[in-house]
Amino acid sequence: MIKLDNVTKIFNRGKANEIKAITNITLNIVEQDYLVIVGSNGSGKSTLLNLIAGSTLPSTGDIEINGHPVTHLHDYQRSRWIARVFQNPLSGTAPDLSILDNFRLAALRTKNKGFNIGTNINFKKQVQEKISILNMGLENKLEQPMGTLSGGQRQALTLLMSVMDECKVLLLDEPTAALDPRSAKLVMQTANRLINEFKLTAILITHNLKDAHAHGNRLIQMVEGEILQDYPNEKKLNLTQNDVFAWFS
Amino acid sequence: MDFYLTALLQGLCFSGIAFGIYISMKIFNIPDITTDGSYALGGIVTGVMLTHQYPLYVSIIVVLFAGALAGAITGLIHTKLKINALLAGILVMTALYSVNLTIAGRSNLPLIGTASVFTLFNLTGDVNLNTFWVLAVIVVILISFIGYLLKTDFGIAMRATGNSETMIRALGVNTDRMKIIGLALANALTALSGFLITQLQGFADINMGIGIIIIGLGSVIIGETLISWLRLTSVWGSLLLVLAGAVVFQLVLAVTLAMGVDANMLKLVTAVLVLLIVSLPRLSFIKHHD
Numbered sequence: 127m128i129k130l131d132n133v134t135k136i137f138n139r140g141k142a143n144e145i146k147a148i149t150n151i152t153l154n155i156v157e158q159d160y161l162v163i164v165g166s167n168g169s170g171k172s173t174l175l176n177l178i179a180g181s182t183l184p185s186t187g188d189i190e191i192n193g194h195p196v197t198h199l200h201d202y203q204r205s206r207w208i209a210r211v212f213q214n215p216l217s218g219t220a221p222d223l224s225i226l227d228n229f230r231l232a233a234l235r236t237k238n239k240g241f242n243i244g245t246n247i248n249f250k251k252q253v254q255e256k257i258s259i260l261n262m263g264l265e266n267k268l269e270q271p272m273g274t275l276s277g278g279q280r281q282a283l284t285l286l287m288s289v290m291d292e293c294k295v296l297l298l299d300e301p302t303a304a305l306d307p308r309s310a311k312l313v314m315q316t317a318n319r320l321i322n323e324f325k326l327t328a329i330l331i332t333h334n335l336k337d338a339h340a341h342g343n344r345l346i347q348m349v350e351g352e353i354l355q356d357y358p359n360e361k362k363l364n365l366t367q368n369d370v371f372a373w374f375s
Numbered sequence: 376m377d378f379y380l381t382a383l384l385q386g387l388c389f390s391g392i393a394f395g396i397y398i399s400m401k402i403f404n405i406p407d408i409t410t411d412g413s414y415a416l417g418g419i420v421t422g423v424m425l426t427h428q429y430p431l432y433v434s435i436i437v438v439l440f441a442g443a444l445a446g447a448i449t450g451l452i453h454t455k456l457k458i459n460a461l462l463a464g465i466l467v468m469t470a471l472y473s474v475n476l477t478i479a480g481r482s483n484l485p486l487i488g489t490a491s492v493f494t495l496f497n498l499t500g501d502v503n504l505n506t507f508w509v510l511a512v513i514v515v516i517l518i519s520f521i522g523y524l525l526k527t528d529f530g531i532a533m534r535a536t537g538n539s540e541t542m543i544r545a546l547g548v549n550t551d552r553m554k555i556i557g558l559a560l561a562n563a564l565t566a567l568s569g570f571l572i573t574q575l576q577g578f579a580d581i582n583m584g585i586g587i588i589i590i591g592l593g594s595v596i597i598g599e600t601l602i603s604w605l606r607l608t609s610v611w612g613s614l615l616l617v618l619a620g621a622v623v624f625q626l627v628l629a630v631t632l633a634m635g636v637d638a639n640m641l642k643l644v645t646a647v648l649v650l651l652i653v654s655l656p657r658l659s660f661i662k663h664h665d
Contacts, residue, residue, distance in 0.1 A: 179545070205547035212541065220539040224608070227531045235546045239532040241524075271608065 127327045128155040128178060128295065133187030135173055135351075147173040149351040150187075155344075160321055160328045164338045165348035166374065171331045174348070175299050178329070180204040192294055206236045209288030211281065211317075213300040218284035221273030225264065225283065228272050229253045232287035256286050260316065278309025285316050289324050296321060296328040303333065310334075314341065335374070339367045347373055380503050382629035386622035387510040388575055389590050391568035393621040394521055394614070395561040396591030397598070402525075403557045404537035405453070408464040408588050412471030413445040413562040415584030417569025419475045422484030422579030431490050435570060442566025443559040445471060450555030475581055482581040491574045506575070513571070517564070518614050525610045533557060565591070586642060593649045594621035600652060624648075 135148040148170045155161055165171045176182045177189065180201035189197045191207050212218045219228050230245050254265040260282050264275070272280060281301055288296055298317060302310035314337060321328045332338050338345060343359040355373070357365060392414060399407035417438045424434035445467055452463040476482070492513075493506045524530045535543040536553045544550055573579045597620035602613050631644050 181544075200544075200549075202544045202547050202549050205545060208545075210545045217539065217541040218545075220535040220542055222538045223531065223534055227534070230528060230531055231535055231543065231546050231548075234528055234532075237547075239528040239548065241527045241529050243523075243526050244528045245526075245531075269608070 127157045127159070127192055128329075129153070129188075129190040130177070131188040131190070133177060133184045133189060135170075135177060135182065136185045139185065147351055148177065148184075151351075151353060153346075153353065155327060155329070157327055158325055159344055160330070160342040161344045161346060162330045162332065162338045162342035163346045163348060164332065164335065164370070164373070168350075169348040170351040171348050172299060173351075175297055175329065175331055178295075179208055179210055179297055207294040208297060209235065209291075209293045209295070210297045211284050211288065211299065211301045213303050215277040215280040215284070215304060219272045219280050219287075222271055224269050225257075225272055225275075226250060226253060226268040228283070229256075229268075229287055229290055233290040235291040235293075237291070253290075256290070257283070260286070260312075276309070278305050278312065281305060281309070281313045282316050285313065285320060289320050289326075293324060293326060296326045298328065298330040298332075300331050300333060302337070317341075335370045336367060339365065339370050345370075377503065378633060379626065379629060380507070382625040383622055384503065384506055384510060384575060385572070386625035387507070387514055387618075388571040389568055389594065389625065390514050390517065390618050390621045391564040391566075391571065392587065392591040393594035393598070393617050394517060395564035395568075396588070396595045397614075397617045398521075398557060398564070399561040400592070400595060401599070402534055402537050403554060403561075405460045405554065405558065406464070407446070407449060407460060407558055407561060409445055409449045409467045409471075409558070409562055410464075410565050410588040410591060411584040411586070412468035412475070413442045413565045413584075414569045414587045415475050415579075415581065416441050416445055416471055416478075417566025418573040418579040418583050419479045419484065419569075419581065420566070421570045421573040422486060423478055425486055425489040425491075425574075426484060428489070431492055431495070435492075435567075438566050438570045439563045442569075443563040445566070446558035446560070446562025447555050449562070450558035453558075454551035454554050472581070479579065479581060484579040486574065486577050486579070492571070493574060510571070514618060517567075518611070518618065522611050522614050586645075589642075589645055589649060590621075590624065593624045593645070593652065596620070596649065596652050597623050600655065 130151055130153040133148060133151050137145045137147055151174065163171050163174065173182065177184055180196065180199055180203065184197060188195065191204065196204055210218070226245050230249065250268060253268060257265045262279055262282070264279065301317065302313050305313060318341065320326065330342060343362065345357040345362045345365070346353055347355040392410065395410065399405050420438050420441050421434060424437055449463045449467045452458050452466060453460045493509050495509060497505055498508050499505050525534065532543060532548050533553060536548065536550050540550050595617055598613070598617035601616040601619065607613055607616065627648060628641070628645065632638065632641070636644055
């Protein structure tokens with residue numbers, strides 16, 4: 127589903143503050159893989175995710191998504207396949223727009239945003255049904271601005287927004303880092319549920335090693351822009367939480 | 376009474392600038408000061424077209440297109456060359472002064488015996504009242520158009536571009552393109568104000584745009600203050616209050632002049648007025664919570 131071939135990313139090339147964020151990474155993520163990436167700050171996890179999403183373009187190497195070469199495509203062009211949840215709950219939603227408007231845009235992620243009014247009664251019903259699975263009582267507050275909701279509610283809604291339109295790949299960039307434990311649990315549960323239900327290929331970046339151990343079917347540890355360890359499902363099942371903790375001590 | 380009617384007419388003419396600034400500043404979150412240039416451009420193009428006896432409908436299309444082009448250039452400089460929006464606006468505004476002078480051929484174009492949008496239809500014998508009705512029709516068309524646009528899927532994407540750029544890019548919108556379109560739209564509306572004012576005052580002047588942005592800013596800020604007082608979230612309500620802002624602004628200026636303030640002090644009075652409106656919500660905020 128996602129193929130990275132010898133991808134390198136260098137920031138500020140040729141300057142005194144040159145940083146080699148990603149070095150020669152080759153990675154093949156197959157369909158319906160749920161890949162978890164761990165690594166300390168500055169190990170290149172987020173850059174790797176941004177390279178896949180298209181927020182930054184690689185210095186060298188090739189990237190392929192769903193059989194399409196996407197190396198030179200921008201993030202808004204790769205949204206045909208990719209939905210994202212950001213670390214900052216503010217980044218995944220538009221705070222001054224209503225919940226309904228946010229969902230409308232999400233429902234058009236792979237489509238043209240045209241000149242008709244799409245937020246009609248049918249669409250409202252569709253969103254209400256979607257939101258009601260969260261049991262947060264938000265289904266009757268569709269006109270409320272997104273900014274009035276808590277971080278946990280916004281992350282949960284961002285997750286739901288990702289499956290409003292056809293979605294192949296879900297990128298989760300530390301989605302629970304800014305949340306309290308209870309909201310974090312709910313967000314991870316919702317993520318797992320959607321990944322299973324919609325048969326998504328997913329990548330999760332996390333600093334929470336418990337989550338890293340509990341979720342996904344493949345685990346990668348990154349160090350200084352390279353993949354240090356790669357545990358496919360059968361090997362990951364044999365890992366204990368303490369093994370993972372030991373990587374960081 | 377006529378005095379206030381004139382102020383009302385001016386306010387309605389300036390609604391284009393007010394909506395333009397509302398779009399660039401409030402919806403796209405871009406401080407665009409191409410306004411001074413695109414307003415004068417609208418006026419000068421109107422003057423040239425009408426004195427050359429082009430029909431009104433051709434003139435208005437050319438005016439809108441000229442304004443849009445000016446805005447699109449600011450947008451291109453801002454997004455493609457990654458230049459600060461303020462500077463991009465200043466550059467285009469400065470360049471437009473020479474462009475306007477070249478188009479006009481001289482610094483002042485009087486409109487004598489030319490077609491006028493205000494005589495398109497005659498409801499009453501009173502010239503001012505008739506002008507009011509024409510402007511009312513134009514403003515209703517403007518509000519309907521902008522209001523509808525902002526409610527469409529495209530319009531929601533516009534609003535999201537200024538609100539959460541990371542989100543809307545992840546949802547498949549080319550934000551650079553969107554900003555260019557937004558600035559083009561804002562400056563087309565500004566040029567429309569130039570089109571109207573030129574016909575209202577009967578001449579186009581190369582200096583008519585100097586400091587005009589304050590009128591747009593003042594109107595939007597009055598509108599915003601009203602919006603937050605009334606806790607409005609609807610698009611239509613916001614547009615109506617921005618229009619109200621444009622009218623109130625002109626009325627307050629008219630009252631100030633009527634009180635005997637020297638006309639030379641008008642710009643100072645305008646600046647102080649805008650300062651007052653901006654600081655008013657903050658001043659009352661302190662009282663409430665201390």
